[in-house]
Amino acid sequence: MKLTLPALGLAGLLVLAGCGGNLGSDGDSGSTAAYPERAVTLLIGQDAGGSTDLIGRALADPASKDLGQPITVQNRPGANGAVAAKELAAAAPDGYTVMVFVGSLAYITPLAVPADQAVDVNDYEVVTGISQDDFVLIAHPQTGFKTVQDIVAAKRPVKFATTGVGTGSQLTQTLLFAQAGVEATAVPFNGGAPALTAVLGGQVDVAAVQLGEAKEQIEAGKAVPLVTFATQRPSYMPDVPTATEAGFNVPVQQSRAIVAPKGTPAEVVDRLRTAFQKGFAEQAYKDFNTKRLLTANEVDGTALLQQWNGSLQTYRDLVAQHKIDLSAK
Template identity: 45%
Template sequence: MHSSADLQVPIHPSVRILTAFLLVLLAGCGGVKGGRNDSGTEYPARAVQFTVPFPPGGSTDLVGRAVARAVEKPLGQSVPVANKPGANGAVGGKEVLASAPDGYNIALLVKSLFAITPLATKDQTAIDLDKLKIVGTLTTEDYVLVVNASSPHASLEDLLKAPSVKYATTGVGTGAQLSQALLFKSAGTNATDVPFDGGAPAVTALLGAQVDALAAAPSEVMQHVKAGKLRPLATFNEKRSSYLPDVPTVKEKGHDVVVDQRRFVVAPPGIPDAVAKKLADSFTAARKDADYDKFLKDNFVERWEVSEDEARQHIKDARAQYAAQVEKFGLRLGK
């Protein structure tokens, strides 16, 4: 009698080859499907919280919600959006970056938080650009200077010659503040900034004639421009906007002020490489989504899709440029 251990069933060589092939194929599929976190669990296993640290209704909020919808399919999980405004994104951003680096808390941050806000406020706990993970770059927008349609200022020259100007900003240390502060200082205009916590309340104030002017993203004001409620006077780009081809740039009018806003998605430092890659690949796929593309065009938003290293360098270069201009004009952006 032979024991069961002594029995051997011959296996045809073709079966061995097929088995080996299937094992390799399954392993490869697992690698494409997603990354694994430090506990070895397949990522993502649940919803990924997406913090947009700005008020609802503003340009950054709109971009955030559009890309959150687009990224759900490639990520394979829901991506609920939470608005946590304050300090040009610093409040919500700090909260996310202090969370566990497991890929389940990400945030949408903006260029001005790193390139402009430090010129206005001294925060010992400020977010360090080099101590976070950029998992996706998204958009860039110019600022357009607008006035109420009932304003007596029909042109940029009219506004700059006014005895005094109250201009709305989306907060201290924002591109809306810097662009206008540099312009009015360059022109020698007696101007006072009125900060609001986000683009939506600033636009509302201008529509109500509580302020004289506002620099805002096109997505925040174009509907009112088309409706005849707001009048665009100039943009703060190097060249004229394709969305406002008849509106001159500030630079054309003799004032060397170029300011824009850029947005990108970040995760806490220390996030596992495989999880960061899954997020990055998912946002790359989301940027190709047809509905997301339509949103950008419908809301006058341009794409900014560069590598993590390129994004960091652009922001650092912009900060150096803005710092030099602030020093040149002796501006005080903070209170």
């Protein structure tokens, strides 16, 4: 009696080991004809509640209706999305794991981290672009700054808050102040909310955050918008000049896309794209974009990669030109 149980257990184990890792959480890469047969995981490389997370969730809902299977959102925050990207790369390319990839991870973070930590978006299969998010430079009202020229004229060192190392917030401000010849110190925070708080509280002079995050504060008069960093004035902020108009070459935007692991079959990618496009067309999603001050960028994979690779090259050049080191202390 005493031996039977362990023996049974051992036998059982051997049988199962023989079956191989047929586990519920991994994918069983069977035929793609019946895709999708089960839930699709949508990885998000940022914390729950942040812009990227909300975008992913807003999209997942209508897209899953079209797919006929649930799309489960899972947050894997860390390193501006590099952790999630690594997990995506290791996942089976069968269409059951996809990710919301932020542009800054592809075209800004590589400028700030060692080469072995940088993630290359070209190593992935891009399903579709989602939307673009513009940055706005805001100042605390007490500083008296209304335009970038005010900052230059003040002739004093400024402190600016960034949302982290390797983010658009850091790049925009670093480039701007380098071009304007302003002595500026970066104070990195962890995300948009703390950076915003720092400006609102007057601990720093200015900060660059995403439009959606700053809108309420601007409307309430707690923050003064100086410039946006889009190539043309976003429809949401018609009264704020762009950096280009102000005479500075800082065309930086945040962008997001859905990507899948390299090697995902073309039919699967197409199916996914169709589903997400159905999501884009939904009124609820459009309203979400409007509320969050996002600009749609629902292009296909090739076009998106062109955009992003182009951006990376542009920024590399700009950073080299102004001798900026994003990773420095």
